[in-house]
Amino acid sequence: xxxxxxxxxxxxxxxxxxxxxxxxxMVYTLPGDPVRGLFGDKGVDPATLARLRHExxxxxxxxxxxxxxxxxxxxxxxxxDQIASGRPVTDVLGDAFPVTLRLAGMAFVIEIVIxxxxxxxxxxxxxxxxxxxxxxxxxxxxxxxxxxxxFIIKAVFAFQLDWISPNVSSEARWSELLAPxxxxxxxxxxxxxxxxxxxxxxxxxxxxxxxxxAKGLPKRRIVGVHLMRNSxxxxxxxxxxxxxxLMGGAVVTEGLFxxxxxxxxxxxxxxKREGTTLVGLVTVLVLVYLxxxxxxxxxxxxxxxxxxxx
Amino acid sequence: xxxxxxxxxxxxxxxxALAATACGGGNDDxxxxxxxxxxxxxxxxxxxxxxxxxxxxxxxxxTMESNGSIVTxxxxxxxxxxxxxxxxxxxxxxxxDTKDSKLWTVKxxxxxxxxxxxxxxxxxxxxxxxxxxxxxxNQTNASWFGDIKGFSDVHPDxxxxxxxxxxxxxxxxxxxxxxxxxxxSPLPYFSYKLGYTVFSPLPESFYADPKAAGxxxxxxxxxxxxxxxxxxxxxxxxxxxxxxxxxxxxxxxxFKNYTTLETAYEDLKSGNVDVLRQIGPKDLPVYRAxxxxxxxDKAYSAIQTxxxxxxxxxxxxxxxxxxxxxxxxxxxxxxTKTVLQGTREPATGWVAKGVLGFQxxxxxxxxxxxxxxxxxxxxxxxxxxxxxxxxxxNADGGHKEWVEAVCNSxxxxxxxxxxxxxxADFQADTNARDGKQVKSLYRSGWVLDYPVNxxxxxxLFRTGAAGNQGDFSNKGLDAEIKKADSAASLDDxxxxxxxxxxxxxxxxxxxxxxxxxxxAGYSEKVQNVDYAQDGDPILTKIEVKK
Numbered sequence: 038x039x040x041x042x043x044x045x046x047x048x049x050x051x052x053x054x055x056x057x058x059x060x061x062x063m064v065y066t067l068p069g070d071p072v073r074g075l076f077g078d079k080g081v082d083p084a085t086l087a088r089l090r091h092e093x094x095x096x097x098x099x100x101x102x103x104x105x106x107x108x109x110x111x112x113x114x115x116x117x118d119q120i121a122s123g124r125p126v127t128d129v130l131g132d133a134f135p136v137t138l139r140l141a142g143m144a145f146v147i148e149i150v151i152x153x154x155x156x157x158x159x160x161x162x163x164x165x166x167x168x169x170x171x172x173x174x175x176x177x178x179x180x181x182x183x184x185x186x187x188f189i190i191k192a193v194f195a196f197q198l199d200w201i202s203p204n205v206s207s208e209a210r211w212s213e214l215l216a217p218x219x220x221x222x223x224x225x226x227x228x229x230x231x232x233x234x235x236x237x238x239x240x241x242x243x244x245x246x247x248x249x250x251a252k253g254l255p256k257r258r259i260v261g262v263h264l265m266r267n268s269x270x271x272x273x274x275x276x277x278x279x280x281x282x283l284m285g286g287a288v289v290t291e292g293l294f295x296x297x298x299x300x301x302x303x304x305x306x307x308x309k310r311e312g313t314t315l316v317g318l319v320t321v322l323v324l325v326y327l328x329x330x331x332x333x334x335x336x337x338x339x340x341x342x343x344x345x346x347x
Numbered sequence: 348x349x350x351x352x353x354x355x356x357x358x359x360x361x362x363x364a365l366a367a368t369a370c371g372g373g374n375d376d377x378x379x380x381x382x383x384x385x386x387x388x389x390x391x392x393x394x395x396x397x398x399x400x401x402x403x404x405x406x407x408x409x410t411m412e413s414n415g416s417i418v419t420x421x422x423x424x425x426x427x428x429x430x431x432x433x434x435x436x437x438x439x440x441x442x443x444d445t446k447d448s449k450l451w452t453v454k455x456x457x458x459x460x461x462x463x464x465x466x467x468x469x470x471x472x473x474x475x476x477x478x479x480x481x482x483x484x485n486q487t488n489a490s491w492f493g494d495i496k497g498f499s500d501v502h503p504d505x506x507x508x509x510x511x512x513x514x515x516x517x518x519x520x521x522x523x524x525x526x527x528x529x530x531x532s533p534l535p536y537f538s539y540k541l542g543y544t545v546f547s548p549l550p551e552s553f554y555a556d557p558k559a560a561g562x563x564x565x566x567x568x569x570x571x572x573x574x575x576x577x578x579x580x581x582x583x584x585x586x587x588x589x590x591x592x593x594x595x596x597x598x599x600x601x602f603k604n605y606t607t608l609e610t611a612y613e614d615l616k617s618g619n620v621d622v623l624r625q626i627g628p629k630d631l632p633v634y635r636a637x638x639x640x641x642x643x644d645k646a647y648s649a650i651q652t653x654x655x656x657x658x659x660x661x662x663x664x665x666x667x668x669x670x671x672x673x674x675x676x677x678x679x680x681x682x683t684k685t686v687l688q689g690t691r692e693p694a695t696g697w698v699a700k701g702v703l704g705f706q707x708x709x710x711x712x713x714x715x716x717x718x719x720x721x722x723x724x725x726x727x728x729x730x731x732x733x734x735x736x737x738x739x740x741n742a743d744g745g746h747k748e749w750v751e752a753v754c755n756s757x758x759x760x761x762x763x764x765x766x767x768x769x770x771a772d773f774q775a776d777t778n779a780r781d782g783k784q785v786k787s788l789y790r791s792g793w794v795l796d797y798p799v800n801x802x803x804x805x806x807l808f809r810t811g812a813a814g815n816q817g818d819f820s821n822k823g824l825d826a827e828i829k830k831a832d833s834a835a836s837l838d839d840x841x842x843x844x845x846x847x848x849x850x851x852x853x854x855x856x857x858x859x860x861x862x863x864x865x866x867a868g869y870s871e872k873v874q875n876v877d878y879a880q881d882g883d884p885i886l887t888k889i890e891v892k893k
Contacts, residue, residue, distance in 0.1 A: 069772070069774025069778040071774075073774075074773070074777070077412055080813025083504065084504055084506045088485055122400075122402065132578060133578075195617065203616075206619070292606050295614075301606050
């Protein structure tokens with residue numbers, strides 16, 4: 038077990054190098070130049086432009102830039118500075134990550150609790166009315182685009198009923214984050230519900246379930262332990278990758294509710310060609326993905342004793 | 348133009364603004380902001396304005412886009428300013444005089460202090476300008492000092508060259524409160540340029556750590572800097588010791604950061620933000636109904652044009668008649684009313700409203716829609732080479748709809764094939780323009796730097812001007828511009844430029860489309876909200892109700 042974890046952790050190194058290099062090259066190949074962008078619509082003064090590029094090391098060959106950047110990260114934990122504002126990238130990330138973590142965390146909890154409950158209810162009553170109601174509901178959520186859902190929630194709860202304020206203020210309190218978290222988690226919630234329902238319905242008909250019922254175990258134990266443990270394996274797989282997606286993919290939701298998090302920062306960095314900020318962000322997100330997939334793999338062994346990691 | 352900002356990013360109805368400010372201070376008979384019943388005023392009330400995150404540190408010579416400049420303009424005052432009519436007003440200067448438009452004498456008011464208590468002297472200005480002009484300090488607006496004698500010594504054109512000196516020979520201190528500025532060549536409207544943020548003075552504390560000063564600016568303006576919570580808000584409070592005429596009528600301003608115009612508008616409706624600078628396209632149809640007399644709809648000094656890439660084979664030897672024809676094939680009235688929802692006003696010349704020397708119908712018939720005449724002109728001029736044009740624009744700026752409309756208008760009225768050439772974002776758009784890779788025509792916009800018509804002519808169409816990205820060049824026009832620049836007085840110079848504008852029809856350096864308007868609004872908490880020539884709200888005049 039320990040050796041397995043160590044090996045998985047070592048595997049992260051090439052993945053980390055590969056992803057950062059890819060992102061670096063992608064930003065580099067986009068047309069446009071972050072320093073030129075500082076001058077906006079007006080013409081540029083070539084001397085200042087050249088000096089700025091030189092100071093930021095943007096006139097070096099791309100691989101050398103990448104090398105300098107990576108050695109900075111690995112040796113001094115220095116993610117560099119933003120080109121336009123001159124702020125250290127670590128500050129920018131430090132501002133953006135906490136709020137996105139809370140938003141994604143909330144969405145994650147919502148999707149687990151509601152998604153699994155809906156899936157369980159539907160799975161246990163497969164083919165009956167309840168199952169069909171849940172089916173219609175989840176399909177509806179899957180088919181509505183995120184921004185439409187966001188506008189509907191705002192229109193109903195903020196403007197008609199006046200229960201919530203339409204946007205998240207700069208303090209980003211938990212109560213304010215509830216609406217964007219619901220919007221952000223809704224799509225995954227539907228997927229979790231569908232996955233849970235299907236595996237539950239399948240496993241209900243399996244031999245060990247029949248045995249458990251024949252032995253006269255209480256219903257709670259049959260469903261809660263025997264059925265759940267086996268049925269949750271595909272759901273856990275989905276949830277593991279979804280947390281990363283929630284953090285990096287909240288661009289639309291964060292924009293809708295004026296949340297100053299990772300999504301908006303990614304969008305802005307791409308627009309301004311802030312390669313350093315972007316690679317920093319992606320680096321953290323890649324680590325999140327890798328860690329989550331490791332945790333998921335270890336959870337398999339917990340859920341199903343037949344899976345062993347030597 | 349709004350930053351691309353902004354800002355303004357996801358919403359994208361953003362044009363990057365590099366606007367000079369005109370806060371028309373202390374002019375009591377200036378037009379009062381309309382709307383709202385006049386309530387009792389809380390003189391210490393604080394209100395909030397929607398902005399995006401400033402792109403650069405808040406150094407006056409390093410701030411070009413609108414999100415940063417609205418903040419630096421509140422913290423720094425310059426020698427002069429202009430009122431909404433474009434008339435020059437003295438702010439930190441007692442007087443700015445010249446006999447020959449080449450040697451300028453500036454006398455300062457004596458009791459001015461920076462926010463840290465140190466006096467504002469001639470030295471504060473000279474040192475600040477020399478610092479900002481010096482190529483070593485990487486200020487993006489350094490080229491603004493190019494008129495001053497000795498600029499090339501501190502800012503050589505060649506990127507590799509070291510500056511020969513660290514002071515411009517044209518700046519001379521006479522005594523503590525007087526200094527002279529010598530220019531390379533006469534410029535009658537130079538005093539107007541002095542109202543731009545880049546000509547701000549800097550306190551002695553700035554030079555110890557310019558980077559830190561950009562995070563916590565110390566200025567001499569109507570507001571004192573309090574805090575900058577990145578991407579959330581910037582706070583400034585009224586400077587009680589302020590000696591300028593444009594003293595703040597409120598207790599301070601909170602610049603609230605919004606990622607999109609739509610969210611800002613929602614917050615305005617629910618009372619979380621007080622003053623907007625722009626309304627997103629989604630809310631334009633409803634904002635007048637929503638806000639009633641708190642809705643703002645006012646022209647400001649900016650113009651949208653279709654510029655011509657004269658370096659392409661297509662336009663190199665073109666007869667201006669063809670461009671006149673294309674211009675007459677555009678139905679500006681219908682497009683501004685429908686596609687642009689009344690947020691623009693059809694242009695009748697190259698100089699925008701609200702600047703000295705603006706004249707109506709300067710372009711004559713060329714901006715009027717007349718398909719028959721358009722066809723004839725294009726035919727007389729020998730036709731469009733290839734009989735096909737393309738218009739380049741940036742897709743993130745909310746331009747797609749109107750560019751398509753212009754294209755369709757040209758197609759229907761003249762039979763010339765027209766396609767849109769969309770670049771993913773502003774960066775890619777400027778990249779193509781700088782690299783001289785524009786295939787045919789491109790969208791271009793210009794917000795005033797200073798309210799004189801020269802800014803819309805000389806800075807755009809002079810051979811080698813920074814804003815002349817289409818490489819338009821005409822010896823005759825260059826000579827006229829030179830003559831207008833060396834006119835004896837400002838009035839003569841403005842008149843000479845008016846004459847030039849009338850003649851631009853014969854060259855067609857670009858196709859004027861429409862003037863920009865401020866479409867904005869404010870909350871019930873504030874009154875007396877007005878907007879200046881650059882489209883920004885005049886912060887000092889806004890009153891907070893009790």
